[in-house]
Structures are given as structure tokens and as C-alpha cells.
Amino acid sequence: MALIVQKYGGTSLAHADNFKHVARRVAALRDQGHDVVVVVSARGDTTDELLGLALEITPEPDERELDLLLSTGEMVSCALLAMALKALSKEAVSLTGLQAGILTDKAHSKARITGVDPGRIQRELKRGQIVIVAGFQGVTTDMDVTTLGRGGSDTTAVALAARLKAGRCEIYTDVEGVYTADPRIVPEARRLQDIGYEEMLELATYGAKVLHPRAAELGLLYDIPILVASTFVEGPGTLVCKGVTMEAENKVRGIAHDLDVAKITMRGVPDRPGIAAAIFEPLAQANISVDTIVQNASLENVTDLTFTVAKGDLTKAMKVVDKRAKQVGFKQVLADGTLGKVSIVGTGMQHTPGYASKMFRALSDAGVNIHLITTSEVRITCIVDGAKVPLAVRALHEAFELAKPQ
Numbered sequence: 001m002a003l004i005v006q007k008y009g010g011t012s013l014a015h016a017d018n019f020k021h022v023a024r025r026v027a028a029l030r031d032q033g034h035d036v037v038v039v040v041s042a043r044g045d046t047t048d049e050l051l052g053l054a055l056e057i058t059p060e061p062d063e064r065e066l067d068l069l070l071s072t073g074e075m076v077s078c079a080l081l082a083m084a085l086k087a088l089s090k091e092a093v094s095l096t097g098l099q100a101g102i103l104t105d106k107a108h109s110k111a112r113i114t115g116v117d118p119g120r121i122q123r124e125l126k127r128g129q130i131v132i133v134a135g136f137q138g139v140t141t142d143m144d145v146t147t148l149g150r151g152g153s154d155t156t157a158v159a160l161a162a163r164l165k166a167g168r169c170e171i172y173t174d175v176e177g178v179y180t181a182d183p184r185i186v187p188e189a190r191r192l193q194d195i196g197y198e199e200m201l202e203l204a205t206y207g208a209k210v211l212h213p214r215a216a217e218l219g220l221l222y223d224i225p226i227l228v229a230s231t232f233v234e235g236p237g238t239l240v241c242k243g244v245t246m247e248a249e250n251k252v253r254g255i256a257h258d259l260d261v262a263k264i265t266m267r268g269v270p271d272r273p274g275i276a277a278a279i280f281e282p283l284a285q286a287n288i289s290v291d292t293i294v295q296n297a298s299l300e301n302v303t304d305l306t307f308t309v310a311k312g313d314l315t316k317a318m319k320v321v322d323k324r325a326k327q328v329g330f331k332q333v334l335a336d337g338t339l340g341k342v343s344i345v346g347t348g349m350q351h352t353p354g355y356a357s358k359m360f361r362a363l364s365d366a367g368v369n370i371h372l373i374t375t376s377e378v379r380i381t382c383i384v385d386g387a388k389v390p391l392a393v394r395a396l397h398e399a400f401e402l403a404k405p406q
């Protein structure tokens with residue numbers, strides 16, 4: 001029988017009863033004769049609580065120590081799930097990221113998986129064990145514990161599925177799949193039966209919380225079908241896979257939104273070669289990922305430069321930019337932490353005119369002002385006031401008729 005990798009999120013593992021429920025599901029899969037690897041997240045709000053505790057001790061906790069601290073949440077879950085399985089008389093073993101052979105680079109708090117040494121997991125599977133792996137963590141070549149970024153257990157699961165050549169990866173969560181928009185904002189949003197890797201990657205990168213973007217990226221790279229479904233409600237879920245023929249249908253498939261956007265604008269920046277590099281190099285060195293970048297046409301050799309970062313990186317980014325401002329000589333640096341993004345996503349919009357104008361018209365009719373616009377081949381994103389995001393999402397869902405079955 002095939003190897004199946006399952007992942008259970010934090011809301012599926014909040015209380016003892018949840019662990020027993022998940023253990024019964026895993027046991028049933030094992031009883032069908034499958035080899036099973038289960039990746040778990042930290043229970044409920046554990047990661048936030050640990051982070052809060054660290055911030056009570058110091059406003060800028062050491063990155064290495066913070067990663068070790070946060071990694072413990074997933075270890076608690078994997079030990080508890082292994083116990084719950086043993087209580088059902090199933091053979092199960094819990095493994096930390098280190099024991100499971102998850103190797104990463106050294107970028108603490110947003111480490112990337114550089115390889116998986118599958119030896120231990122394979123030996124345990126051969127012995128007939130159900131293998132439970134702590135998600136969201138790995139180790140560097142120096143054996144320092146790293147974490148993969150918030151929501152990173154999904155990435156652990158898809159990476160393991162790829163390395164172990166699993167038939168598929170199943171992500172169980174508290175929603176029934178991938179929706180055309182967040183159902184908390186748009187009650188008539190629909191569950192999608194399937195979605196392409198690329199579309200999922202864009203939706204996830206631009207705010208859909210249901211799957212971590214790097215998990216979608218690994219799915220795309222290694223062609224691992226990913227089922228996203230509910231732990232609590234039986235249902236078909238959404239299959240993230242290739243070969244979804246949406247180009248033919250020429251449709252927008254979903255709306256993503258993200259309230260975690262802060263903008264930094266530098267005014268009066270000298271327009272000469274090397275200035276952008278001088279600003280963005282130290283940001284990269286400080287491990288800050290910059291999203292949208294816009295540079296205005298210059299007037300009398302000075303220009304304005306605007307970029308966005310996650311809100312959590314705003315203070316750090318402002319420090320870096322302020323320091324540069326003195327060296328390079330800008331007139332003014334402004335920060336705005338009250339923004340949000342709304343995006344329309346679908347391979348159907350490739351090489352097809354009309355999507356952008358329809359989006360802008362819908363936003364304008366809803367009274368939403370657009371600050372910045374960015375696009376990819378399969379996405380258009382507008383940065384708007386954070387408070388207007390729900391209104392914008394509803395307007396776009398309506399304009400692109402996403403409530404109608406496709």
C-alpha cells in the first residue's frame with residue numbers, strides 16, 4: 001500500500017479529546033494497510049503564547065534561542081499524538097525535526113529546508129511504526145534548531161512527502177478546503193474542488209492562510225498532490241494539483257487578502273546607479289523580505305521609492321532605512337502600518353485583457369482607494385487601506401461572480 005503523509009494543524013490538536021480524535025483517524029488509515037507519516041503543529045495558540053512569553057522577557061529575543069523555544073510547541077504535540085496512538089494499541093513513534101532528518105539553512109525564524117535525511121523515518125516505517133514528526137522545525141549543519149516561518153508545518157509535510165515519495169500529502173485543518181475567498185468575510189464563498197499549484201502558491205503568498213506558500217511551492221516543484229480538508233467534518237476537501245484546466249475556462253479562481261502589510265516611503269532619493277542596491281542590500285542582510293517595490297519617475301534627479309514589508313518587520317526595516325537615509329541623503333522617510341492587500345488570482349487571466357480594469361472598477365465603485373498595484377502573470381494585487389479590505393474582498397468576489405459554480 002502507498003505511503004501517505006498527513007498533517008494536522010494546531011486547531012485540530014487543541015485539547016486531549018482532539019488528540020484522541022486524530023489518533024483514531026490515523027489508526028483507521030493504518031488499518032487500511034498504508035504506511036503513515038503524520039506531521040503535527042503546536043497545540044492551539046501555543047506558538048503565540050511562547051512568543052508572548054519571550055517578548056515579556058526581552059523586546060528583541062535572540063533568534064537562535066527563540067527558535068529553540070518555539071520548536072517545543074510541535075514537540076509537545078508529537079509526543080501526545082504518539083501516546084494517543086499507543087493507547088489505541090498502535091505502534092507509533094514521535095520524532096523531532098532533528099530526529100526526522102530535516103535539514104535547513106541558518107535563517108532563524110524563516111529557515112528553508114535544504115534537505116531531508118530520510119534514514120530514521122524509513123527504518124521506523126519498516127518496523128511497522130506510525131511515524132509522528134514535529135512540524136515547523138529543522139536543524140542547521142551546526143545542529144542548531146531552526147523554525148520554518150509561521151505556519152511552516154505544512155512545508156514540513158510536503159517536504160517529507162516529496163523526499164519519501166509519498167502518493168500524496170493530506171493537510172487537515174479547521175476549514176473544509178480552499179475557498180474562493182475567506183468565508184468569514186464573504187459568506188457565499190465556495191469551496192474549490194481543485195486548484196493548480198501556481199494559483200495556490202499565489203493565493204497563499206498573498207494571504208490565504210489555508211496552506212503555507214512554501215508548501216504550495218514544494219508541491220509545484222515535486223508534483224505532490226496536496227489534499228486540503230477538514231479534521232472535523234468529513235468531505236472531499238480541495239485537491240491542489242497540476243492539470244487543472246482553468247486556462248480554458250478563463251476565470252479568476254479566488255480572492256486573497258492580507259492585513260499584514262506595512263509601507264515605507266522614501267522621498268527625495270537621489271536618482272543614480274547603486275542607490276536601490278544600497279537600500280535593499282542591508283534589508284536583505286537583516287533578513288527582511290521586501291514585497292512590493294515602486295519607484296517613481298524621477299524629477300530633477302530625485303525620485304520617491306516605496307516598498308512594503310510584513311508589519312512585524314516594520315521597526316527593524318525603519319531602523320535600516322533611517323541609517324541609510326543619512327548616508328545616501330533622502331529628504332524624508334515615512335512609514336504606514338495600516339494597509340492591506342487584496343488580490344485576484346487565476347491562470348485564466350494570463351494574456352487576457354480586461355481583468356485589471358474590471359478589478360479597478362469594482363474597487364472604485366465600492367469606494368476603495370488604491371495605493372499601490374502589483375501583478376504577476378496569474379495575479380493582480382492592490383494595496384488599500386486595511387480597514388477597507390473586507391469591503392474590497394466582497395466587491396471583487398461579486399464582480400468576478402465567484403459565488404456561481406464554475
Ligand code: ASP
Pocket residue numbers: 009010041042047048073135136149150151152153154
Ligand atoms: N506552530 C507554528 C505556527 O503557529 C507552525 C504551524 O502551525 O504550522 O505558526
Ligand code: MG
Pocket residue numbers: 009010041151152153
Ligand atoms: Mg498552521
